[in-house]
Amino acid sequence: VNLILTDSVKRGASDIHIEPYELEMRVRFRVDGQLATVMTPPLRLKDAITSRLKIMAKLDIAEKRLPQDGRIMIKYKADGKKKELDFRVSTVPTLYGEKVVMRLLDKENLRLDMTKLGFEPESLKKFERNIMKPYGMVLVTGPTGSGKTNTLYSSVATLNTVDTNIMTAEDPVEFQLAGINQVQMKEQIGLNFAAALRAFLRQDPNIILVGEIRDFETAEIGVKAALTGHLVLSTLHTNDAPSTISRLMNMGIEPFLVATSVNLICAQRLVRRICGNCKEELEVPHQALIDAGYTTEEAKTTKIYHGKGCTTCNKRGYKGRTGLYEVMEINDELRELILVGASALELKKKAIEQGMITLRRSGLMKVALGQTTMEEVLRETVL
Template sequence: MTALMNRIASLLWTLAVLVVVGGVGLWAYRHASLGAAMLLQEGGGYLQAVLSPLLAGSVALAFGLSYSASVVAHRARHRAPRPKPLPKGPSISPLEVLTHDTATAVRTLLKELGQRLRHIAAKPDPDIIAFMGQLMDGAIRLGASDIHIHPLESGTRIAFRLHGVLEEVLSFPREHHSRLINRVKVLAKLALYDLDKPQDGHFPWTTDDGPADIRVSILPTNHGPAVALRIARTGVRLPQLPALGFPDALLAKYQELLALPQGLILVAGATGSGKTTSLYASLGHIQQSRGELTRIATIEDPIEFDVPLFAQTQVNAAQGFTFAQGLRAVLRQDPNVIMVGEIRDSETARTAIQAGLSGHLLLSTIHANSAAGGFNRFIDMGVEPFLLASATVATLSQRLVRSLCPHCRAPLPLTPEEAVRLDAAGIRRGNFFGPVGCERCEGSGYLGRTALYEMLVVSQGIRDAINAKVPSSRIQELAIQEGMVPLLAAGVERARTGDTSLREVFRVVGG
């Protein structure tokens, strides 16, 4: 860019010189022609009337060009060099299950990005455009799902959500917060003067790692506007089901359920428990096993990741386009498989049940504490128990736990508290691993994350219990009697093999 500005300055100087030379030539021609013009008095008056304004105009134009050339040259000399892009490395997908190698790559890139951004922000007049460019490129390279710009009294905290966990990138100077927010508003074409009301928008962003659509949410706070940027990427590589942490027996059974032509499969769990990853991995498995001719449609809010060959629909509640309306419209498109981002109201719940009963395989998420807890959530939303029992084929509940670092994990004895918890849950004691800490995990003892699952397959006994509106605890007991491994027991088994620690399982699952 600096070289281009220098070329423009040189061109402007050249034009200024040419204009001056042309003006002098016209002036000389005018005086040389004065004798002839006196012979032709009428023609001489004409030449004087035309050439005098041309001379004055050429002088003014030359002055303007020379001034413009000086300005451009000054800008080129004092223009801060744009920072170099992040070094080439692995581009992490937001849906990718972090291995030990990719987790190390993420940590290295995050440190490099933080140093570059702090270098820009430390200047008296930081280049906000360059700062935002580095911030967005780094977030996409790292596989961040969100960027949080949160103003505090001491400064603005900027953090990425990487695989469900917030990672602070840097603290931005408080005095430049408004400039950073205005840059976001300019990109999203939002009103700069609206400071005391929420705003929503989006803007496209293209990097070497592919295009992305950035959803913008601005919320006024007591220290200034807070911004959340949701990154929706195109062409992401879907994770494979075997890489998510399913036990072999559970994985085989779940894949059998995904091969069913119709029915309702629910994924339960709290926010940030990996439900979206499981849904996308399930859709990817269906696409691979059935072929690309299988029509897969999704209704989401927002569309998390733009996946080729999926017909994805974004709901817009502000304009009256809800999950229920989107689901009814999608059903008229005759898809084979439907994914609904979340079932949160009675209208969507009833429509989903009808879809599961009418020849469609429907996958969705629901907020529930356990696999058995999803049924009463539907009943509370007004769904008839007999329809729910007939349509649902399985519910899957999951949690995310930190994985032990394989380079430093070590056997650790049970603490008295852990022994009491195991005894109370009726789980046998044994040998378990725990965190130690090393350079590769930066002393934390953990590296990456893995998922714990419990899957409730709806049998005839479960259907009878749903029709009878029994409590969730009773349905849980029936499922365990029929062979379901509950979350706590699944977590303890993962702790025995050294995948995670017993303390981490109790922290996430309870018990």
């Protein structure tokens, strides 16, 4: 078990999957967003490994029929430095025993510097300008595992000064940040995002971070907070920035409230970064570049790279990840469109006219800079 945990840190894994099957047991790590098998321990160790992890996570060992959640904190020494590791543990009963998934929450991997997340300079300016506003709503959107939490944490770290009161409602609290009042949700006793938000409004906050807007109630209180002089940061699951507006309206928020409360929406994805050690140029037909979204002019001059795989990147050709960002600042023209109930498509068209860089465009710019590959961008974005 110790080998599995320390090996996951060495390889830079974000998740560990321990899976029992009929004839074998397998351990997989998710590195840079991709799962790969790293070991197949003997089947006879199945129960021992699971029980050991459950004890470490303070779970009920006897309960094998129900899913359970816990946390493991480990202190260890690496390169003469003391390190603290934090794993979020989840068990689920499968046909052949319990499958354990652990999410590694490594503080050192948390990039709290906004300039290092992968924003284009223009998009970063817009984003920073809007989180510095005294009130309104800033929404970060994207699928699970697209780096939304990191972007939000970077934002509050930037805003975390002695003269501001920052309150966060999270499920779960992933990283502990000094100087910020973090509240862990507990659904079983009725402490959900909406209840926490209501309480926050009586706590004299300047900035409120809500882990996720899942329902009408949370959205309604969030909008109310944004309109009464608080800066509200939160996340949603939508495919791009403009469709976030439609999502809020579908939840039941009136268009005039959406138009007046939302300052900015940032959609994001994570793509793998080409390994700097084995990066080489790749021949790609012009037409393929044009099909991907480059103009004919750009296609003539753009150089495409990929990683051929080396020992540094475990023969994968990629090492680390970077973000793609679509930042839509809500200005007066967009507000008017929202008020008349314009569709996400119309909003998108208008925003692009005003210079919004779409997710695909952000990806193409990163490909042209040699930071990521065409496959990654085509996998994560649509035209």
